[in-house]
Amino acid sequence: MRFAILIKATPTSEAGGTPDAKILEAMGKFNEELAAAGIMLSGEGLQSSSKGARVTFSGDKRTVHDGPFAETKELVAGFWIWQCKSLDEAIAWVKRCPNPFNEESEIEIRQVFELEDFGDEVTHKLRESEERLRAELAARKPN
Amino acid sequence: MRFMMLMIPKGYESAEPGAMPSAEAVAAMMKYNESLRKAGVLLSLDGLHPPSMGARVTFDGGKPHVIDGPFIEAKEVLGGYWMIQVRSREEAIEWAKRCPVLGNDTIEVRQVQEFADFPDDVQKELGRFPEMQPHHPGSRAS
Numbered sequence: 528m529r530f531a532i533l534i535k536a537t538p539t540s541e542a543g544g545t546p547d548a549k550i551l552e553a554m555g556k557f558n559e560e561l562a563a564a565g566i567m568l569s570g571e572g573l574q575s576s577s578k579g580a581r582v583t584f585s586g587d588k589r590t591v592h593d594g595p596f597a598e599t600k601e602l603v604a605g606f607w608i609w610q611c612k613s614l615d616e617a618i619a620w621v622k623r624c625p626n627p628f629n630e631e632s633e634i635e636i637r638q639v640f641e642l643e644d645f646g647d648e649v650t651h652k653l654r655e656s657e658e659r660l661r662a663e664l665a666a667r668k669p670n
Numbered sequence: 671m672r673f674m675m676l677m678i679p680k681g682y683e684s685a686e687p688g689a690m691p692s693a694e695a696v697a698a699m700m701k702y703n704e705s706l707r708k709a710g711v712l713l714s715l716d717g718l719h720p721p722s723m724g725a726r727v728t729f730d731g732g733k734p735h736v737i738d739g740p741f742i743e744a745k746e747v748l749g750g751y752w753m754i755q756v757r758s759r760e761e762a763i764e765w766a767k768r769c770p771v772l773g774n775d776t777i778e779v780r781q782v783q784e785f786a787d788f789p790d791d792v793q794k795e796l797g798r799f800p801e802m803q804p805h806h807p808g809s810r811a812s
Contacts, residue, residue, distance in 0.1 A: 531718055533748060545788055551795045569714070571753070572783035573674060579780040580763050584771035591763055596778075601746050603676060603780070608716070618725050618736055626729040635741075637724040637748065640717035645690065656700055660707055664714055 529639040530617045536602035537628045543575040553625035570607040672782035673762035679749040685720035698770040717750035
């Protein structure tokens with residue numbers, strides 16, 4: 528099972544500062560443990576929402592709002608994709624994660640949809656194009 | 671530049687465990703994914719099960735505390751994401767606008783941190799841990 532591990536934003540991450548050396552070192556060690564255990568598939572950090580935008584949809588209408596966005600607690604500051612045997616295993620790993628910021632912070636754990644989660648109705652059509660898509664993305668070299 | 675398009679579906683914060691998108695929505699999204707692929711901008715994508723099947727870990731000081739989903743106070747939650755490689759923020763927004771959304775959803779467009787974005791001292795620290803670098807060979811596997 529794959530899980531998305533969402534590191535939620537805090538006032539510090541939204542201020543756009545760089546993490547302090549102590550946290551970086553602890554996070555580096557944690558990442559090495561994840562890699563050694565075969566858990567980590569990918570991970571990225573996001574720039575603060577002030578550099579982002581939102582597109583809201585209503586029928587055929589699309590409205591663009593420039594960042595920053597007020598609800599800091601709901602925003603994502605970074606994420607990993609992990610391969611785990613269960614939700615409990617993902618939770619156990621997250622509990623070992625160094626606190627990502629020098630303040631109260633939160634990490635959300637969400638299971639990723641896999642092809643086999645979809646019912647028979649869409650599976651056949653989906654499977655072919657989805658497998659083709661994933662094979663091509665996996666083959667593409669990082670820029 | 672890499673951008674993440676974060677899909678925030680309206681009402682997904684209270685979706686039941688096992689809730690699935692309709693076949694119609696999936697078919698429309700597959701077409702859109704195919705157009706991203708053909709344009710050579712798509713790097714990766716995933717859909718997420720409802721938060722009622724997930725958990726949150728909060729850190730207060732050093733102590734982790736686990737909360738099972740659903741998260742009743744959440745006004746918005748992530749339903750999935752696309753990672754894209756484009757030339758500008760405007761191009762990323764254009765792609766977001768083309769998404770075949772059926773309801774009143776929101777797509778948030780956020781720039782991904784690249785190694786070169788960090789100051790020299792932070793780069794030096796990150797350099798000690800190859801797994802933390804965005805272009806580490808293992809970081810794209812799925």
